Amino acid sequence: MAESAKRRAPLWARLSGVLGAVLMVTSGGVLVTGSSLITRYTGSIDADGSLIGGPASGAARNTPADIRGPLDILLAGIDPRDDRTAPRSDSIIVAHLPAGMDQVYLFSVPRDLYVDIPAFAPTGFGGGRSKINAAMSYGSPVGDGRHDVKQGFQLLARTVTQLTGIEAFDAGAIINFGGFKDIVEAVGGVTMRIDMRVRSEHLRPDGTPRHRRASCAGKSCAHPYIGPQKTYQPGTYHLRAWEALDYVRQRYGLPNSDYDRQRHQQQFIKAMAAKVMSKGVISNPARLTKVLGSAGDALTFDGNGHSVLDWGLALKGLNTDNMVSIKLSGGGLYEGGRYLGEKLAPGSEEFFAAVRQDKIQEFLLAHPEFVNKNA
Incomplete structure (x- = not known):
């Protein structure tokens, strides 16, 4: 074994690596653009806490210095399905890190948002108007009645790009909600504030x-x-894995339906990041091993030549307290009395422009109503 592999990584590097992995699991992963394929993460964490492994695709390694802000990360959450069932993205979240990479802004795209889905040559889809959560299903057919979520994600990314004007996503990931429960179990549950019944x-x-x-x-x-x-019930609770996953998936019966669910999912992301960076997890190598092992079952992403450690080192200045939850309001869109889906409220275009220009902080100072104060 090479001498560099034997040396124990400095504490800040190990902690940064862990935080980078958590961000991939909870708010994104690594690059998915154009024709690149998403591959399953096969890395692990060894007994002394240093990270090993990386993209299963064997792509050439780049350095953490190649990961520069501002960054936009796209996450799609899906239910577990076999390859005979078309996937739908029931949760779509974008994380924006400004140039300093010391803060994260999270905003959700409503799953029922009625949008233009662009044409997609690999499946022969000619484009059209539909709910955005259907983009993955239009992009996933690979023949013989089978579906590929990795291919479907490419069309979802293009659809979100068309919606927001974000030219390309620097990171992207697919989270399988079924496997994600294992991650919460690996950290011993999560403590979070429930803001409504x-x-x-x-x-x-x-x-x-x-x-x-x-x-x-x-x-x-x-x-x-x-x-x-x-x-x-409203209050602060320590949720077991099945409770946390169940809570953040609910929308029926809530005053604002999916908009309330989006807020709860963003609250969960912040709570999970804080939990993994707590001493009870980062100081326990066995638990860390279990966390990243669970991530391998729940997370699919394209490393674009960067390992989890690369991303962790690049994000070493990030503080989990500096996660700002953004509220994109909207309402129903109808045609002849028939419900088509959701539409975003006025002001969303200006917010997307602020994302593209890396001026979200200035935008929020002028428009504080976009901040989820309960997240």
Whole structure:
């Protein structure tokens, strides 16, 4: 083994590497643009805390110095599905890091936002208007009735680019919500503030699935579940993995539906980043190993030649307290009384311009209503 591999990495490098990995897991990953493919992360963390491994694609390594702000990171959260089922991005989050790379601004794109989805030659999709969460499904067919989420993500990225005007994303990742539960379990749960009463559509108070109405076979009913519901009350709680995942997925019955869910997901990202950077996790090599091992099952990304450690070192100045949650308001879009999806409220275009110009702080000073004060 080379001498450099034997040396113990300095504490700041190890902690930065861990934070970089957490940011990939919770708010993005690494580059996905053009025809590049997303690959599964196969890196791990050894017993002395130094990071090893990197992109499974074997791409040429670049250095952390190549990762420069401002940066825009795209994250898509999907439910676990087999390759015979078209994927849909039920959660779409963009993280913007300014030139100094010492802060993160998070904003969610509503899953039902009615947008122009561009043409996509690999699948023969000619383009059209639809809800943005369908972009992955239009971009995913690979023949023989099969679907590739990695290919579908490319069309999602192009759609978000067209919506926001962000020329290209410097980072991107797909999070499998089913596997993500393992990450929360690996850190021992997460403590977060619940800002409203939320009733679970899917689970009973003990975490087991609610019963379905016998008359609701398949997807024939919008709300097929019956019986007691898990309920989350306002306050600060330590949530077990299944509770955290269940809480951030709820939108039915909330005053602002998916807009409230977006806020809760952003709150969760901040809480998870704080938890992983806490002494109970970063000082426990066994737990760190488990966290990154779980990430391998939940996270898919393209390293673009950068390892997790590269990203961690590049983001060493980032403070998890400096995560600002952005609120993009909107409302229903109708045609002849028929609901098409959501539309963003006035002012969104100006916000996207501020992102492109790396002037979000100035924009928020003039428009404080865009800040999620409860996140």
